Amino acid sequence: MKGFxxxxxxxxxxxxxxxxxxxxxxxxxxxxxxxxxxxxxNDPDGTFQIRDVAKSTKxxxxxQSLPFIxxxxxxxxxxxxxxxxxxxxxxxxxxxxxxxxxxxxYFKYPNSEExxxxxxxxxxxxxxQFEQNLIHINCxxxxxxxxxxxxxxxxxxxxxxxxxxxxxxxxxxxxxMQNIAxxxxxxxxxxxxxxxxxxxxxxxxxxxxxYVLYIIFLGFNQMLLKxxxxxxxxxxxxxxxxxxxxxxxxxxGYSILMFVYEFLQIKSSSKALNxxxxxxxxxxxxxxxxxxxxxxxxxxxxxxxxxLTISISLISIGITLYLKGFKPAKYxxxxxxxxxxxxxFSVARNQGLINYNTFTGNIILYGSALELILFSAALADKINxxxxxxxxxxxxxxxIALENERLITEQNLxxxxxxxxxxxxxxxxxxxxxxxxxNQKAAQMQLVDTEKMAxxxxxxxxxxxxxxxxxxxxxxxxxxxxxxxxxxxxxxxxYTELEQDPQNEELRTQILQYRNQIDIKYIQEExxxxxxxxxxxxxxxxxxxxxxxxxxxxxxxxxxxxDINKAVLNTLVILRSTTPTYIAITPVLNKLPPxxxxxxxxxxxxxxxxxxxxxAIKSKPVHHDENISITTNDHQNYISIEITDxxxxxxxxxxxxxxxxxxxxxxVGEGTGLGLSIVFGIIEKHRGTIDVISEPGQGTSFLIxxxxxxx
Numbered sequence: 001m002k003g004f005x006x007x008x009x010x011x012x013x014x015x016x017x018x019x020x021x022x023x024x025x026x027x028x029x030x031x032x033x034x035x036x037x038x039x040x041x042n043d044p045d046g047t048f049q050i051r052d053v054a055k056s057t058k059x060x061x062x063x064q065s066l067p068f069i070x071x072x073x074x075x076x077x078x079x080x081x082x083x084x085x086x087x088x089x090x091x092x093x094x095x096x097x098x099x100x101x102x103x104x105x106y107f108k109y110p111n112s113e114e115x116x117x118x119x120x121x122x123x124x125x126x127x128x129q130f131e132q133n134l135i136h137i138n139c140x141x142x143x144x145x146x147x148x149x150x151x152x153x154x155x156x157x158x159x160x161x162x163x164x165x166x167x168x169x170x171x172x173x174x175x176x177m178q179n180i181a182x183x184x185x186x187x188x189x190x191x192x193x194x195x196x197x198x199x200x201x202x203x204x205x206x207x208x209x210x211y212v213l214y215i216i217f218l219g220f221n222q223m224l225l226k227x228x229x230x231x232x233x234x235x236x237x238x239x240x241x242x243x244x245x246x247x248x249x250x251x252x253g254y255s256i257l258m259f260v261y262e263f264l265q266i267k268s269s270s271k272a273l274n275x276x277x278x279x280x281x282x283x284x285x286x287x288x289x290x291x292x293x294x295x296x297x298x299x300x301x302x303x304x305x306x307x308l309t310i311s312i313s314l315i316s317i318g319i320t321l322y323l324k325g326f327k328p329a330k331y332x333x334x335x336x337x338x339x340x341x342x343x344x345f346s347v348a349r350n351q352g353l354i355n356y357n358t359f360t361g362n363i364i365l366y367g368s369a370l371e372l373i374l375f376s377a378a379l380a381d382k383i384n385x386x387x388x389x390x391x392x393x394x395x396x397x398x399x400i401a402l403e404n405e406r407l408i409t410e411q412n413l414x415x416x417x418x419x420x421x422x423x424x425x426x427x428x429x430x431x432x433x434x435x436x437x438x439n440q441k442a443a444q445m446q447l448v449d450t451e452k453m454a455x456x457x458x459x460x461x462x463x464x465x466x467x468x469x470x471x472x473x474x475x476x477x478x479x480x481x482x483x484x485x486x487x488x489x490x491x492x493x494x495y496t497e498l499e500q501d502p503q504n505e506e507l508r509t510q511i512l513q514y515r516n517q518i519d520i521k522y523i524q525e526e527x528x529x530x531x532x533x534x535x536x537x538x539x540x541x542x543x544x545x546x547x548x549x550x551x552x553x554x555x556x557x558x559x560x561x562x563d564i565n566k567a568v569l570n571t572l573v574i575l576r577s578t579t580p581t582y583i584a585i586t587p588v589l590n591k592l593p594p595x596x597x598x599x600x601x602x603x604x605x606x607x608x609x610x611x612x613x614x615x616a617i618k619s620k621p622v623h624h625d626e627n628i629s630i631t632t633n634d635h636q637n638y639i640s641i642e643i644t645d646x647x648x649x650x651x652x653x654x655x656x657x658x659x660x661x662x663x664x665x666x667x668v669g670e671g672t673g674l675g676l677s678i679v680f681g682i683i684e685k686h687r688g689t690i691d692v693i694s695e696p697g698q699g700t701s702f703l704i705x706x707x708x709x710x711x
Contacts, residue, residue, distance in 0.1 A: 020061070022146060023165055024083040025091050028502075030170050033080060033093075033163040035062050043075040046154060050106045050115045053077050053150060067161040069153060078151040082165065084141035092171040094136035094164050095120075095153070096178075099225075099241045099300075102154040105137045107147050116140070136171070156242065156296045177499070182226055189219030202538070210259035217252035224248060242296040246287065249303050253284040253310065260314055264321055273317070280310050308344075481534075484527050487518045559710060562599040564639060565589040568630055571606040579614055582623045588631045592639050596710045601682045608675040609643050609702050616647030616700065638688070638708055644701040650694040658692065686710060 023037045039059040041048075048056075059079050062068075069076050084091050095103055103120040120135045141147050153161055166174060193215045200208035224245045257280055261267065266277055283306040290299035315337055494511045501507060568587055579585065610628065617626045631642045650658070659680040683690045686706055694700040 020080070022081045022083050024085055025165050025167055026085045027087070027167050028170050029086075030164055030166050030174060032066060033078070033165060034065055038067070038078045038080040040067060041077040041079070042073050043077055043152075044073055046075040048075075048077065050117070050150060053106075054115070067153070067163065068159075069155050069161055070158045074156065075152065075154045076161075078153070078163075079148065080151075081146055081148050082139060082141060083146040084143055086167045087143055088168040089142050090138040090140050090168065092136050092138050092166045092168060093151070094166065094171065096135075096162055096164065096226075099157040099159060099245065100135050100153060100155050100161070101238055101241055102152070103135050103137065104152040105139055106150040106152070107139070157300045158297075173502075178226070182223070182228065185222065186219055189215055193219075198535075205262075207259060207262040210255055210262055214252070214255040214259050217248060217255050221245070221248050221252050242294075243291060246291045246296065246299045246303060250284050250288045250291070253287075253303070253306060254281070256310065256314075257281055257284070260317075264317060266317070269321075276313070280306070280313060283309060478534075481527060481531070484523045487523060488520075491515060491518065491520065559596040560599055561594040562597050562602065563594055564592050564597075564602065564641065564706070565632055567599060567602055568606060568632065568641070571603060571610060575607065575610055575614070578611075580618060583614060583617055583626045583628060585610075586627060586629045588629065590631075590633050592632055592634050593708070595639060595706060595708050597686055597706060598682075601685070602706075605679050605682050605704070606641075606643075608679050609704075612675060613643060613645035613647060613700070617645055620648055635705075638705045641704040641706075642701060643704075644699060646699045649696045649698045649700055650692075651696050655692060655694055 020039060021036050023031065023033065025031065040062050041053060041056055041059045043053075059077075067076060067078060082091060093105065100120075105118045106115045108115055118137045118139070120137055139147075139149060151163070153163075155161075193212050196208050196212050196215065199205075200212065224240060257277070261277060266273060283302065287299045287302040287306060290296075290302060491511070491514060494507070494514060498504065498507050498511060568589060572585060572587065610630075613628050617623070617628070620626075626646050628643065628645045631640075631644075633640045633642075658676050660677065680690060683704060683706075687710060688704065688706040690705075691703045692700065693703070
């Protein structure tokens with residue numbers, strides 16, 4: 001009875017082997033080694049020898065679409081019959097997009113008992129260095145002949161093994177297409193990294209630094225998965241798979257967490273959320289520890305768990321913050337959801353839950369590309385979000401300034417009436433003199449405050465026009481850029497269709513006609529031109545906004561270190577829209593150390609003095625070679641600012657009264673006479689000095705000295 005059961009088992013095994021199909025490779029073929037072509041043998045300790053394997057009766061059939069390996073097995077053997085129907089004496093067999101430590105092939109020549117051993121490290125002289133990144137073996141089979149082959153695959157990671165058999169020409173074309181696709185992806189990675197690095201220097205937002213690190217590690221991780229590390233880093237697959245690749249994935253996780261931490265402003269959120277975020281960092285750190293101690297399979301499992309945990313957590317955090325009013329989280333949620341879905345599909349594919357094909361094999365690439373686009377949109381939307389807030393505050397400030405201007409006018413009229421009344425009362429009674437003086441001083445202090453707001457309102461009105469030009473320039477470039485991308489996407493779709501049917505000459509002709517029709521070279525040049533225009537508009541807008549920051553704080557109560565040269569340049573940006581073209585402003589800014597001061601008040605001094613200089617030049621009936629020079633110098637105990645104009649100058653009697661409140665040489669309604677009085681008060685507060693040199697017809701020069709040791 002026992003012998004009968006053994007015989008029945010052997011017959012059953014033979015029936016399984018017999019039921020397997022022969023894998024025939026024709027010209028132009030690229031076939032996955034699916035379950036109907038192979039039987040499988042597990043080698044948990046990796047100690048089986050080929051002679052024992054060839055005699056083994058433990059090969060069994062599997063219903064999994066593609067071979068699967070897990071860390072408890074580590075090594076599997078596949079047995080299949082391969083038939084070469086091509087004109088070449090070999091058939092390339094390749095493993096793509098998997099973490100494989102070793103890939104070996106064994107076969108016997110006819111009438112020989114010795115096995116031939118080939119491995120993926122064997123030299124392939126007919127391939128260039130960019131095609132040798134593929135993990136593959138050229139199986140020697142003469143045309144129109146068949147051969148039983150044994151494949152040995154070793155890996156420390158739970159994953160599907162996508163093995164493909166090609167014709168020689170199809171293998172070269174597939175390798176070339178993979179290089180082209182990877183080159184395009186890495187091109188996008190490099191462009192996005194450089195572009196966001198430039199934005200980092202322009203916007204000064206640390207989120208861009210972490211986003212650039214995220215882009216770099218994403219590209220490096222995909223490059224390693226596709227096998228390019230064998231060319232550019234080391235030829236030892238064990239080092240790449242067990243050390244470099246998991247460490248890169250950990251660094252990729254760190255960059256994601258740091259980017260999201262800054263972008264979603266986690267620090268300002270609840271304490272519980274900050275503790276949870278620290279736990280997410282700890283997850284990836286535990287994977288790094290596993291790599292250091294040589295527990296590679298544990299590290300990969302922890303990385304997979306961390307990726308899923310972080311993906312779900314960040315989506316939840318993004319939704320929560322968006323519902324709380326943080327609108328820039330919208331694009332982040334969309335982008336991260338797409339990337340999360342690509343991770344789910346990737347894990348399911350590696351676990352054999354879904355079929356492996358071209359789309360699922362490159363799902364991370366597709367998800368990453370869409371994610372990069374949406375994350376860039378999220379960063380841009382964040383800038384727009386803060387810009388809208390700034391615009392709203394500026395509009396509110398403008399409204400207040402207009403109201404204050406109205407109050408100033410009314411108060412000037414009231415003040416004149418009060419002065420007349422108080423003058424008459426002085427004749428009648430000396431007792432009312434002190435009360436009149438006190439009322440006048442109170443009115444003067446109120447007017448000083450309203451003068452500050454009026455100046456800010458006038459500047460804001462000019463800046464509103466100045467900032468509108470670059471914004472319109474950016475928005476006008478969006479539609480043509482979108483049309484160009486649509487035409488490029490259409491061309492890519494046609495090439496994708498041709499890739500699926502490479503023998504379709506009619507489709508190839510249509511693609512060439514469409515390419516000539518849209519003039520791809522012109523589109524490339526136009527896209528670059530439009531992007532440069534958008535960048536220029538954004539840069540100019542940023543310059544204007546940065547210049548306004550200093551002057552939005554005119555009532556600071558504490559001293560701060562400030563660069564006076566930078567304050568001068570910011571002032572020139574703000575006054576640019578109000579300066580006539582016939583006036584040349586020449587800054588000569590020598591190197592200065594930062595000094596303690598009230599930056600907003602220093603900015604008000606510069607604006608008031610320069611505004612007076614511009615108005616003085618404008619009052620001249622004829623203009624020739626008009627100029628305002630600004631010179632800064634560093635001295636032992638102080639720094640100096642000298643502002644000289646080519647205006648009409650001042651007589652001695654006017655020069656003696658320029659710092660008096662309400663004294664003005666302008667017509668009624670054109671000025672309050674408080675500008676230089678405020679300037680004098682600010683310089684006194686800084687324990688500095690201001691001197692004026694002016695002669696009729698010789699222009700005017702103001703020399704301001706600010707001490708370095710103000711505390």
